[in-house]
Amino acid sequence: MSRIWDISQPLHAGVPVWPGEPAFALHSHAVIGDGCPVNVGGMSTPLHAGTHGDAPLHYANDGVSSADSDLDPYIGPCVLIDVRHAQGRVEVGDIDWDAVAGAERVLLRTYETFPHHVWDSDFTAIAAEVIARLGGMGVRLIGTDAASLDPEQSKTLDAHQAVKAADMRILEGLVLDDVPSGRYELIALPLRIVGADASPVRAILRELA
Numbered sequence: 001m002s003r004i005w006d007i008s009q010p011l012h013a014g015v016p017v018w019p020g021e022p023a024f025a026l027h028s029h030a031v032i033g034d035g036c037p038v039n040v041g042g043m044s045t046p047l048h049a050g051t052h053g054d055a056p057l058h059y060a061n062d063g064v065s066s067a068d069s070d071l072d073p074y075i076g077p078c079v080l081i082d083v084r085h086a087q088g089r090v091e092v093g094d095i096d097w098d099a100v101a102g103a104e105r106v107l108l109r110t111y112e113t114f115p116h117h118v119w120d121s122d123f124t125a126i127a128a129e130v131i132a133r134l135g136g137m138g139v140r141l142i143g144t145d146a147a148s149l150d151p152e153q154s155k156t157l158d159a160h161q162a163v164k165a166a167d168m169r170i171l172e173g174l175v176l177d178d179v180p181s182g183r184y185e186l187i188a189l190p191l192r193i194v195g196a197d198a199s200p201v202r203a204i205l206r207e208l209a
C-alpha cells in the first residue's frame with residue numbers, strides 16, 4: 001500500500017475563515033433515541049473556508065462553477081515545492097524551476113507551521129509573474145497552504161487573474177506541514193455544487209509507486 005498524506009484542514013466551528021465571513025457550523029437535525037434510529041446532521045460553510053478549490057466563477061462572471069469545472073486538474077501527478085524562505089510574496093526567484101519542469105500540478109509550501117486556530121492576515125501570497133510562468137510551462141493547477149493566492153487586501157487579484165488567463169485551477173488552505181518536498185499523486189476533487197464559486201475538497205497526496 002502506498003502512503004497517503006491527508007493535506008486537508010479539519011472542518012469545525014473554530015476553523016479560521018476569511019474576515020467577515022460566518023463561521024463553519026455543523027447542526028444536528030436528528031439524534032438516535034426512542035423512535036429515531038439515526039443521527040442526522042447538516043452543515044453551513046463559507047465556500048472559501050478550510051481546504052478548498054476556487055472555481056473560475058470566483059474571479060470571473062463568465063467562469064465555470066464547481067459543478068461545471070473539469071476534474072482533470074485536481075487529480076494526477078504533482079510536485080510539492082518548499083518556498084518557506086519567501087518573504088511576503090512568492091517571487092520568481094523563490095522557486096526551484098528545475099523541480100517544476102514537466103509538472104502539471106504544483107503545490108507551494110509557505111508555512112513553517114500551519115495556523116489551524118487563528119486567521120493569519122499576513123499569509124504569503126504568490127506573484128502573478130510566478131503564475132504566468134507556471135502556466136507557460138503547462139501547469140494546470142496551483143495549490144498553496146496560504147488562504148489565498150493574492151494578499152488579503154488585494155482588490156485586483158492579480159494572481160487569480162493570471163490563473164484565469166492560463167485557465168488553471170486553484171487549491172487554497174492546504175496543510176503541508178508534514179510532507180517532504182517532492183513528487184506525489186494529488187487527489188482533491190471539488191464537490192459538484194451547482195453555481196458554487198468554490199468548494200471544500202478532501203485533499204490528499206499519495207506516494208508514487
Ligand SMILES: Nc1ccccc1C(=O)C[C@H](N)C(=O)O
Pocket residue numbers: 018021048054058147148149150172
Ligand atoms: N474577499 C473575500 C471575501 C469573502 C470571502 C472570500 C474572499 C476572498 O477573496 C477569497 C480569496 N480571494 C480566495 O483566494 O479565494
Ligand SMILES: [Zn+2]
Pocket residue numbers: 048052053054147148172198
Ligand atoms: Zn478561495
Ligand SMILES: [Zn+2]
Pocket residue numbers: 054147148149160170172
Ligand atoms: Zn482564491
